[in-house]
């Protein structure tokens with residue numbers, strides 16, 4: 001069964017084959033969706049282009065989400081090529097290295113602004129553009145978050161604050177876009193070894209800790225996140241919006 005046959009999806013946040021966005025892309029592709037990709041810089045283009053072309057994607061565009069002009073370009077191209085859009089996947093986050101190693105108290109104004117700009121505001125900007133192409137198409141917008149938004153995770157620091165803003169944005173965007181039939185949801189994934197995760201000091205410890213304490217007594221993998229993503233962007237979740245779905249082996253329910 002091809003659940004997403006005829007659907008057009010744009011994916012932000014593939015860095016390499018380990019990216020959560022890449023696992024999501026593969027599962028959307030397997031269900032028949034046509035995909036467009038963006039990459040953040042020339043170095044990444046070398047990784048993203050072969051992956052994207054390998055699953056038959058023709059639209060592969062540069063987009064640093066801190067640059068409004070590049071965002072405009074992406075959606076102008078999607079409008080010209082496709083004329084419409086059904087799915088937006090936002091799997092982007094960034095914080096300066098020092099803001100993940102120093103105490104949160106030391107976060108600079110610049111570091112705070114950068115983390116929230118890339119990791120939170122970008123969802124608002126991308127959703128605004130996407131919504132104009134989703135008119136009358138029951139669009140679905142999906143982002144990725146982490147429970148460092150809800151509870152203190154040592155070293156996650158300003159990213160936790162950015163994820164809290166991201167999750168609140170999911171709710172406000174769901175409210176704004178609901179009358180147009182557009183749904184906005186997030187997946188709060190357990191820790192998974194990726195490029196972005198490698199930048200978090202003590203990430204190995206996070207993996208170990210969550211596998212010992214999660215009710216399922218193991219970590220999750222990107223394919224499990226991708227299956228939940230498929231549910232959220234498909235008609236299976238037609239009445240679900242403004243939701244943060246934990247895909248973390250149940251870790252988030254634990255008190256002790």
Ligand code: NAP
Pocket residue numbers: 012013014015016018019020021039040041044063064065066090091092093094118144145146188189190191192193194195196197
């Ligand atoms: P990843 O493969 O490194 O993906 C992160 C992506 O964000 C990269 O493609 C990166 O590009 C992009 N990005 C950073 N700054 C950008 C900018 N200014 N403009 C455009 N793109 C930019 O890591 P991932 O773990 O799959 O992360 C995907 C999402 O899942 C993130 O939101 C992350 O917070 C979330 N998440 C991850 C985990 C985990 O344990 N891995 C758990 C929960 C949630 P560059 O490489 O060029 O910077």
